[in-house]
């Protein structure tokens with residue numbers, strides 16, 4: 001289970017798409033070309049085209065399974081490239097670079113953003129400017145992640161899981177330090193979404209296809225089930241089921257920077 005599972009990831013597609021729509025809503029102008037860093041299974045192209053129907057979109061992702069799903073399901077809507085977003089260099093400078101819920105997987109991504117900032121600052125920009133728009137989760141101190149780190153640090157699991165529960169996110173102010181430069185207009189905010197989820201163990205189902213994936217993947221097949229049962233029990237206690245569903249509060253950081 002070392003690669004992503006697009007089917008499991010897409011189970012919460014509505015909830016996961018909402019921040020992307022909120023991010024795009026703050027992008028000015030009409031970008032003609034868009035690069036999506038960490039585009040996943042490609043379903044978010046629809047949100048880009050809902051706002052700018054003529055935009056030419058390139059999705060970049062390092063997961064073979066995600067890119068394959070994107071090509072099969074959305075290959076006629078956008079170009080999808082299998083590449084590490086740290087190395088990807090576009091043929092032409094795009095009008096808009098977006099990244100939704102992906103940079104937390106990339107250590108040192110402030111340097112990646114600085115590189116894109118410098119790239120977008122070069123050459124002749126369209127009248128509405130060029131924009132970098134990113135969203136990263138800001139829930140590393142939520143019970144879902146604290147419980148994961150705590151359990152992963154206990155024996156017998158710790159011998160396999162050391163270092164796997166780390167996420168690479170920065171405070172909103174640090175993103176602003178990189179992107180809010182003279183000649184740029186920057187907009188940063190945080191939003192906590194209260195997702196109401198259905199069914200049994202919904203928080204486990206949510207996080208096991210994303211944030212908990214590296215921890216679960218590090219465990220041997222015969223050890224993983226016991227870890228999952230204990231983690232589910234702790235999540236059920238932290239996120240009790242109510243008559244209308246289970247509430248998962250999820251905080252996210254957004255930064256939109258436009259070169260004037």
Ligand SMILES: C[S@@+](CC[C@H](N)C(=O)[O-])C[C@H]1O[C@@H](n2cnc3c(N)ncnc32)[C@H](O)[C@@H]1O
Pocket residue numbers: 004016020037038039040041044060061062063066083084085086099100101102103105106210
């Ligand atoms: C949580 S998914 C987000 C997918 C999509 N942007 C969305 O919002 O639904 C994170 C994606 O980032 C990709 N990713 C992680 N590290 C990457 C890297 N270094 N280069 C390119 N893609 C990467 C993963 O393969 C995965 O598809």
